[in-house]
């Protein structure tokens with residue numbers, strides 16, 4: 001099995017590349033480092049003890065894709081490459097639509113030209129309508145609140161249509177909930193290049209003293225302690241979900257969407273106190289106003305992935321907090337540490 005991993009230097013792509021190599025699969029990575037660092041790939045190679053071909057470039061570049069598919073016998077594409085910041089997508093919608101849609105279209109066109117029939121796509125829980133009853137399952141109505149979300153919604157539709165048109169195509173749409181954590185080695189992890197927008201990297205940087213306190217965005221939500229509830233999933237469990245998705249794509253055609261979550265919701269205050277307890281550190285916080293567009297609670301019904309992929313998340317919130325802290329302590333400035 002030889003997988004083309006687009007965006008393989010990124011947070012989820014690097015952990016999935018490592019999981020694939022540990023399963024003795026072959027891979028080829030393409031990334032333009034628009035939101036990542038070459039050091040991530042060096043560490044994936046070191047951790048796995050394996051090498052793989054790498055192409056630096058843009059997945060929207062049809063000539064590059066033709067070269068990659070000509071030079072490698074690809075069985076399956078795992079498409080992580082994409083821009084993912086919600087706020088940035090509101091400010092720069094055209095850049096988001098261009099990058100996320102054109103990359104997906106070019107990949108499908110190159111796959112068609114080279115007879116590659118399997119695609120695993122990084123979708124998101126953000127495609128579900130914000131008023132969906134929780135836990136949300138894959139049959140819930142879709143609808144988004146920002147351009148980033150719409151790019152995922154539109155790519156899903158493009159992929160579903162492509163699978164209707166080509167009955168040999170297999171498309172797996174993976175809707176991730178909130179990935180956090182890091183490989184247990186602490187060698188690879190999430191490396192935001194600015195002040196983090198997401199909760200967990202902000203908590204870890206605060207524990208390290210980079211920020212004075214965590215700003216808790218609102219404590220008057222309709223949740224048990226008033227702070228927002230999310231379905232946090234360890235990135236290594238998420239990576240294993242891709243290994244299971246490849247096995248599924250080998251056996252099935254058509255398109256299918258799966259939630260990748262734990263099914264359990266934790267509040268912002270749960271996360272802060274779990275992080276303090278797991279790592280014996282203090283995480284000061286201040287309750288502030290709500291962040292625009294945030295929902296009260298978002299958590300998955302993960303039964304479909306358990307039934308059809310034979311996958312379920314195994315790691316605990318303590319594992320997620322401990323592994324995040326190990327990565328943060330070893331790499332206080334991410335992959336730029338020491339360079």
Ligand code: NAD
Nearest residue numbers: 007010011012031032033034035036058059081082122124
């Ligand atoms: P990331 O930014 O760490 O990784 C994305 C990678 O793709 C980066 O290495 C970036 O350099 C690369 N890239 C972007 N556009 C490219 C292009 N046109 N050509 C080549 N490389 C390109 O993000 P991540 O957290 O690893 O997310 C991976 C995927 O999962 C994304 O599609 C994201 O939208 C989706 N997703 C992420 C989350 C999350 O919370 N992290 C949740 C749901 C879905």
Ligand code: WQD
Nearest residue numbers: 086124126197198199200202215216217228229230268294
């Ligand atoms: C989690 C909770 C915040 C930061 C985002 C995207 C989503 C998906 C994953 C890609 C919320 C609260 C946060 C902080 C806080 N990405 N919070 N203080 O918003 O669930 O999802 O990332 O598909 O599309 O929207 O994740 O980590 O930003 O927030 O209180 O400094 O933490 O209000 O309740 P979110 P998050």
